[in-house]
Amino acid sequence: MVSFSLEGKVALVTGAAYGIGFAIAQAYAEAGAKIAFNCRTRDHLSKALADYAAKGIEAKGYICDVTIEKDVKQMVTDIERQLGTIDILVNNAGIIKRIPMTEMSIEDFREVVDTDLNAPFVVSKAVIPGMIKKGHGKIINICSMMSELGRETVSAYAAAKGGLKMLTRNIASEYGRYNIQCNGIGPGYIATSQTAPLREKQADGSRHPFDSFILSKTPAERWGTPDDLKGPAIFLASDASDFVNGHILYVDGGILAYIGKSPK
Numbered sequence: 001m002v003s004f005s006l007e008g009k010v011a012l013v014t015g016a017a018y019g020i021g022f023a024i025a026q027a028y029a030e031a032g033a034k035i036a037f038n039c040r041t042r043d044h045l046s047k048a049l050a051d052y053a054a055k056g057i058e059a060k061g062y063i064c065d066v067t068i069e070k071d072v073k074q075m076v077t078d079i080e081r082q083l084g085t086i087d088i089l090v091n092n093a094g095i096i097k098r099i100p101m102t103e104m105s106i107e108d109f110r111e112v113v114d115t116d117l118n119a120p121f122v123v124s125k126a127v128i129p130g131m132i133k134k135g136h137g138k139i140i141n142i143c144s145m146m147s148e149l150g151r152e153t154v155s156a157y158a159a160a161k162g163g164l165k166m167l168t169r170n171i172a173s174e175y176g177r178y179n180i181q182c183n184g185i186g187p188g189y190i191a192t193s194q195t196a197p198l199r200e201k202q203a204d205g206s207r208h209p210f211d212s213f214i215l216s217k218t219p220a221e222r223w224g225t226p227d228d229l230k231g232p233a234i235f236l237a238s239d240a241s242d243f244v245n246g247h248i249l250y251v252d253g254g255i256l257a258y259i260g261k262s263p264k
């Protein structure tokens, strides 16, 4: 029988203090996994631990900036000592800066690429040796519509998420022989703090223009929620996807399939 269970597995979800990462970690706990997560600040950690506890989840939280390799290595060592070898890694931690490219500083560009592309390399590199020893592993990289499409003001983010798509395929190519599957999830437009500025009500109470734009580009005619990602994330973390490797699973309500609503 096909198994979607994560019973007894150890899952690390980066940046899972809130948002998409929190939802994925919650889904993994409900499927039986032991949860480790990280974020950058003690305040976020404390609140997240309380939020997990409120859902009956005994998560292990770590303060670790995924862009700092020595801290990532220490976190992975601590997780392996406290919970066991990591079976499932979700590279979820990410940032975006919406600035027209010619006005964007190289420092801002580098910070986005460091978090959204270099850090998944750093964390995966720290986790894969344990997966090889254990004889299996699941790596899931949180990509984006911007792994496929561009738009104004998100040059660094699109470059990083496009690179993350190819890092996903390369990890799949290089480590598939060790029974490690590396896939991506490409969320569409999801209602979290990251996209809150794009959904702010206007002074006259009307929808943000970008909000209306996204609804016109989404066949489902709604923003996604973090809960929409739970099922796809469980599938890619479970034995049910053992022959799925190097795939980017877009969870976008149909955006990538759709030219957009024709004007009335």
Ligand code: NAP
Residues within 6 Å of the ligand: 014, 015, 016, 017, 018, 019, 020, 021, 038, 039, 040, 041, 044, 064, 065, 066, 067, 091, 092, 093, 094, 095, 115, 142, 143, 144, 145, 186, 187, 188, 189, 190, 191, 192, 193, 194, 195
């Ligand atoms: P979010 O609400 O801003 O959450 C981002 C998470 O990442 C937070 O927990 C944040 O915690 C953590 N984080 C950021 N930088 C970090 C770092 N250097 N080290 C450790 N943790 C870090 O964003 P989200 O919407 O849930 O997005 C999560 C992922 O999905 C991101 O990779 C994003 O690019 C991707 N995504 C989002 C959407 C969407 O529409 N929302 C769509 C496609 C893809 P701290 O700030 O406390 O560190």
Ligand code: GCO
Residues within 6 Å of the ligand: 096, 098, 143, 144, 145, 146, 151, 154, 157, 186, 187, 188, 189, 190, 194, 195, 198
């Ligand atoms: C933006 C949004 C998007 C989403 C997501 C879409 O400014 O266009 O933030 O980038 O976050 O990545 O898949």
